[in-house]
Amino acid sequence: MGMRFEQDGIGAAALRLLAGTGSVIALLAAWEVLARAGVVSEFLLPRFSDVVGRIWEDALGGVLFVQIGLTVWRAVLGFALAGLVGIVVGVVMARNRGANWFFDPIVSIGFPSPKIAFLPVFILWFGLDDSSKVLMTVFAAVFPVIVATAAGTEGVDKYLIWSARNAGASERDILHEIVLPAALPQIMTGLQVALPISLIITIVSEMVMGGEGLGGNMIQAGRFADSLGVFAGIVQIAIAGYVLIKGMEILRRRLLAWHQETQQISTF
Amino acid sequence: MADASAAGAGGIRIANVGHTYRPPRGRPVTALEEVSLEVAENEFLALLGPSGCGKSTLLYLIGGFLPIESGGISVGGTPVAAPGPDRGVVFQHFALFPWKTVRENVLYGLEKQRLPKAEREARAAAFIEMVHLDGFEDSYPSQLSGGMKQRVAIARTLAMDPGTLLMDEPFGALDAQTRSLMHEELLAILKRTAKTVVFVTHDVQEAVLLADRVAVMTARPGRIKTVVDVADVGGAADAIRDPRFVEKVDFLWGQVRDEALAAQKGGAG
Amino acid sequence: MTAALWRYTPLFLIAAAWEGAIRAGLMDSSLLPPFSEVMAALGRLVVDPELYRHAAASLMREVAGFGLAVIVGIALGIVMAWYVPVRILVNPLVRCIYPMPKSALIPVMIMWLGLGHLAKIGLIFLGCLLPVIVSAFNAARGVDTVLIWSAQAAGATRRQILTEIVLPASLPEILAGVRTSLALSFVLLVSSEFLMAREGLGYMIAFLGEGGVYDAMFAAVLLVTGIGFAADRAYLAVARRLLVWRE
Numbered sequence A: 001m002g003m004r005f006e007q008d009g010i011g012a013a014a015l016r017l018l019a020g021t022g023s024v025i026a027l028l029a030a031w032e033v034l035a036r037a038g039v040v041s042e043f044l045l046p047r048f049s050d051v052v053g054r055i056w057e058d059a060l061g062g063v064l065f066v067q068i069g070l071t072v073w074r075a076v077l078g079f080a081l082a083g084l085v086g087i088v089v090g091v092v093m094a095r096n097r098g099a100n101w102f103f104d105p106i107v108s109i110g111f112p113s114p115k116i117a118f119l120p121v122f123i124l125w126f127g128l129d130d131s132s133k134v135l136m137t138v139f140a141a142v143f144p145v146i147v148a149t150a151a152g153t154e155g156v157d158k159y160l161i162w163s164a165r166n167a168g169a170s171e172r173d174i175l176h177e178i179v180l181p182a183a184l185p186q187i188m189t190g191l192q193v194a195l196p197i198s199l200i201i202t203i204v205s206e207m208v209m210g211g212e213g214l215g216g217n218m219i220q221a222g223r224f225a226d227s228l229g230v231f232a233g234i235v236q237i238a239i240a241g242y243v244l245i246k247g248m249e250i251l252r253r254r255l256l257a258w259h260q261e262t263q264q265i266s267t268f
Numbered sequence B: 001m002a003d004a005s006a007a008g009a010g011g012i013r014i015a016n017v018g019h020t021y022r023p024p025r026g027r028p029v030t031a032l033e034e035v036s037l038e039v040a041e042n043e044f045l046a047l048l049g050p051s052g053c054g055k056s057t058l059l060y061l062i063g064g065f066l067p068i069e070s071g072g073i074s075v076g077g078t079p080v081a082a083p084g085p086d087r088g089v090v091f092q093h094f095a096l097f098p099w100k101t102v103r104e105n106v107l108y109g110l111e112k113q114r115l116p117k118a119e120r121e122a123r124a125a126a127f128i129e130m131v132h133l134d135g136f137e138d139s140y141p142s143q144l145s146g147g148m149k150q151r152v153a154i155a156r157t158l159a160m161d162p163g164t165l166l167m168d169e170p171f172g173a174l175d176a177q178t179r180s181l182m183h184e185e186l187l188a189i190l191k192r193t194a195k196t197v198v199f200v201t202h203d204v205q206e207a208v209l210l211a212d213r214v215a216v217m218t219a220r221p222g223r224i225k226t227v228v229d230v231a232d233v234g235g236a237a238d239a240i241r242d243p244r245f246v247e248k249v250d251f252l253w254g255q256v257r258d259e260a261l262a263a264q265k266g267g268a269g
Numbered sequence C: 001m002t003a004a005l006w007r008y009t010p011l012f013l014i015a016a017a018w019e020g021a022i023r024a025g026l027m028d029s030s031l032l033p034p035f036s037e038v039m040a041a042l043g044r045l046v047v048d049p050e051l052y053r054h055a056a057a058s059l060m061r062e063v064a065g066f067g068l069a070v071i072v073g074i075a076l077g078i079v080m081a082w083y084v085p086v087r088i089l090v091n092p093l094v095r096c097i098y099p100m101p102k103s104a105l106i107p108v109m110i111m112w113l114g115l116g117h118l119a120k121i122g123l124i125f126l127g128c129l130l131p132v133i134v135s136a137f138n139a140a141r142g143v144d145t146v147l148i149w150s151a152q153a154a155g156a157t158r159r160q161i162l163t164e165i166v167l168p169a170s171l172p173e174i175l176a177g178v179r180t181s182l183a184l185s186f187v188l189l190v191s192s193e194f195l196m197a198r199e200g201l202g203y204m205i206a207f208l209g210e211g212g213v214y215d216a217m218f219a220a221v222l223l224v225t226g227i228g229f230a231a232d233r234a235y236l237a238v239a240r241r242l243l244v245w246r247e
């Protein structure tokens, strides 16, 4: 495909980094200039420098970390529970015909549908506190993990299993030592889809239920026409999301050093 | 190597075995029909036959991976019921664990056999060296060429020192030079620790060179067409120039060719 | 027919357990109305013109926002993959913004576009745009170089290679990415209707819940779930049509 200089050598890598950072800085600069030029009102687009100032203030007061911490905690807890439940259900589905029969219609309907529609149900059942936010998150994030785990577990090359049996492995060993590692690329993919879902759903839940946390704060700021607060919230959420999702990518690379990655994963 | 006339107590006895694959979708395929064959203890039997005639299937049945639906197979006097480390298999498609390094792949079976750590390590190193992969111990299979992967698979199975070796085209992905080196290594190992071997190959010359007897299978559904004694030829590297060797190779080649043609016709019809 | 029935039997079992548990007093009917009542409410809902007013509003927002995101996103993604300068400048931006949880855009959309249709369309469009761009970009970048070489060898122009090789070869992956975005678009639609709307299916669920009409609320939740599922199935059917050559 034409020239591909950005793939070759250290010099090219440095150049790419430069162009990359440059374009991000250019975007932020354009934001600042646009806001200062007064093309749009201060309310619709506050200056980037003011947004940074707001975040800095919140950080000095310590509020920032409490709010980010709460949101990240809810999202990560929901994600972790969804991961755990999803892997167990996925493995059981792949290995047990009865379980497969039972869960299959639930999963095939649940997987593509907008689980967030159940939010009022979770509020009705668990009230407005943390548990309903976390459980809503679990419910929304568990399906991609189930689907990916079941597909990965089912698709394990039978010769790998035979080979382990031949070496004298027990059925239990085979699950831990062969099936799960062989399915790990797909399980990781499922988790990588579930993580952004967890963040999205936690934030919506916070917005709808109000209270502490980034989502609640942003909606509150919006109500009080505090556009600086809204933009500060976006920047904070974006950074939190970036860190978590990059962390997950690094974890994948660590765990799957052996795996030849063939495809990028499409997530939210 | 042992006398090929009768299956000893430690040999493999295959009596009237058939196998039909029943895929969840699609028509059932009868891969084997009424196969009877005996391999004496410590005998080396090569199995020839056209592609798709059921050679791998027969090996999987002996290995205990597929259920025996008709007939019976016993190894060392006990009927085959499940896979076990007494029958080491080198799979046609290697079946290396992609998340384990070369060393870890070779170690896996040794760990399962609960060998002491020092011995495991020593044995793994020795067999990795034997297949000329020293220096690649910490590579993952995805970083190896086809021939290298195949050599890992061979080392992994040989390291476990099974009494029976079931090898499915184990040298198929190797270049001619490496292949000939591997032949020598295999024969040397068999000289040191005698084993019963069933060796699937497409290479007639290789079969005659290595084996005591060569069995030719018919086109699918596979049966045993002929069994030829070749113990008196082969073994040494210069055997291929021996006229008796050439004669046996020619004969077997003709047999396999007939079946390959039959398979083609059957496939077209 | 019987196979399909057997396949969905677990759902009937769950419905029966739901009904039975409430009848037996194991569950509080103020928290979960019996299945039969929810079904009755669903029956009333589907003959109520109000439902169709809400559904029409939602459908309009969904189609406009998602449709636009797909068209613009695929075009941008492929341009990014194909033209090196565009890639070098735009890709880092996309990578940087892409992981942002898209629901964070809701308050900004309210500020910018108010409480009407436009805010939801804008939200769905912006939320789905990045995932579509990224999947189209990855798909086009992942096209086997050998395919491109053989087209070059056959004398194809750059433009022909783009439309005749790159686009069809990356279509399967693009379609898979679009499917993920379709699911996201429904999440954003319903979420934004919870938070800022006077009409739409999400608004209807929230409204029924706040009014304490729980049998109708559950009916509406099941309905929205069913619509999301049906949309996905319809999408898969279309995608399969587009990919017949792949067998």
Ligand SMILES: Nc1ncnc2c1ncn2[C@@H]1O[C@H](COP(=O)(O)OP(=O)(O)OP(=O)(O)O)[C@@H](O)[C@H]1O
Binding pocket: B021, B022, B023, B029, B030, B031, B049, B050, B051, B052, B053, B054, B055, B056, B057, B058, B092, B220
């Ligand atoms: N899992 C399976 N399901 C259905 N049919 C199968 C399956 N495995 C093998 N077969 C069929 O059984 C027949 C025998 O297969 P087998 O792999 O034993 O052949 P083979 O002699 O080893 O061939 P090759 O020399 O190409 O390795 C083939 O015709 C194949 O189509």
Ligand SMILES: [Mg+2]
Binding pocket: B055, B056, B057, B092, B168
């Ligand atoms: Mg075979």
